[in-house]
Amino acid sequence: MALKIKAKEKKLKFSKDGPEVYRYVMVPDLYSTLDSEKVIKEAAIRSGVSEGVMQACWKGAGEVIKAWATEGHSVALPGLGNMRFGLSAKAVADVNDVKTSLIRTRRIIFTPTVALKDELANTAIQITCYDRNGEVVKRVTSADPGTVEDPQGDDNGQNAENTQNTENNEQNGSQSSNGDSQNGSQSGQQGNQNQQSGYALTIATSGSGSATVTHDGNAVTSGATLSEDDEVEIAITPAEGQVPTATINGSNIELTEDNGVYTGSFAMPGQASALVISTGVSGDGGDGGEGLDKD
Numbered sequence: 001m002a003l004k005i006k007a008k009e010k011k012l013k014f015s016k017d018g019p020e021v022y023r024y025v026m027v028p029d030l031y032s033t034l035d036s037e038k039v040i041k042e043a044a045i046r047s048g049v050s051e052g053v054m055q056a057c058w059k060g061a062g063e064v065i066k067a068w069a070t071e072g073h074s075v076a077l078p079g080l081g082n083m084r085f086g087l088s089a090k091a092v093a094d095v096n097d098v099k100t101s102l103i104r105t106r107r108i109i110f111t112p113t114v115a116l117k118d119e120l121a122n123t124a125i126q127i128t129c130y131d132r133n134g135e136v137v138k139r140v141t142s143a144d145p146g147t148v149e150d151p152q153g154d155d156n157g158q159n160a161e162n163t164q165n166t167e168n169n170e171q172n173g174s175q176s177s178n179g180d181s182q183n184g185s186q187s188g189q190q191g192n193q194n195q196q197s198g199y200a201l202t203i204a205t206s207g208s209g210s211a212t213v214t215h216d217g218n219a220v221t222s223g224a225t226l227s228e229d230d231e232v233e234i235a236i237t238p239a240e241g242q243v244p245t246a247t248i249n250g251s252n253i254e255l256t257e258d259n260g261v262y263t264g265s266f267a268m269p270g271q272a273s274a275l276v277i278s279t280g281v282s283g284d285g286g287d288g289g290e291g292l293d294k295d
Contacts, residue, residue, distance in 0.1 A: 002124040004029040005142070009132040012223070013200075018272070022132060023223075029128070074111075081112040088217045090231070091265065105217040112148075121146035149210070198225040200272045201232070207280030209238035228270040234277065236262040242280045249273050 007024045036058070044054040065083060068075045074084040086107040092098060112120075125142035203222040205211050212235045213220040220232060234253065236244040237260060246253040248266050255264040 002126045002141075005125055005127045007127050007129040009130065011132070013225075024129060026127065077110075079113070080116060081110055083108065083110050085109070088214075088233070107217065117148045121148050149212070198227045198230075199268065199270065200224070201226055201268065201275060202273070203275045203277070205277045205279060207238065207242070207244070207278050209236060209242065209244060209279030211236045211244070211277045211279050213275065213277075226268040228268055230268040231265055232268055232275075233265045234263065234275075236277060236279050238262065239280045244277065244279050246275065246277045248275050 005026050006029045007026045009022050010025045011020050012023050012025075013020045040054050040058055041051055043058075044051045047054065065075050065077070069083055069085055072085075074082050076082045086109045087103050088105045088107060089103045092102065123146075125144065127140040127142055128136060129138040129140070131137045201220065201222070201224055203213055203220070214233045214235075215226060215230055220226070226232065234246055234255075236246070236255070238244045244255065244262050246255060246264060249269060249271075253264045253266050255262040
């Protein structure tokens, strides 16, 4: 068993007035959705119960998850992980400005079990490379370290990622960067528009902690194209006892700490920009940072 990846040669534009260049962009090669009837049938076969019983259990579990998760609980999904609801919202300085209109999106946040993460980490990756004419030019069996991204964020879910959607978001991010809508969806069309009037954002990270970068609830990958003043959010979980830093074009981004997670945001400048994140800077602010003021 292996995960299949497509590496397609695409024409990219990294700045508004810059030249177009060809780069190989990797996206997951996703199969069609496995419908619920097929899932129930397979689960019934593997458990030794009838499809009718499995259907009733499946429906009952779904009702429990919906009921408890919408009351603010993190609900266990046996053998898979847990699920909860969260949100993405703008931050304001004045309490009088707090209102529901600040909420951009509501989120479903899934956190996988260690066993599920290990299964994904140990699954091989096969990459098929296509040139600009759609011809297969190379096949690669990846030897990556198998690192699995952790969902980040506090109980408000402002910076948490839906693990199931991460791959789709990254695929849409790649489509946005090269202006090519592979599935003809609205998000792909928006990616085309962003490429025409936007600017490339390169992202560099260092340190032993982890970090996520998002825009409007979608993961932002290095090389993505964003419009001027697009709000970009950062969530960093540093190694224990360390303090992270983040800069955009050399200017420090103010980070706020809550339960060990540091969050911040910035408006995309009107130019190709570089975001540099250090997830493991010593508390005195060394390694290129000036330190942080914790709230």
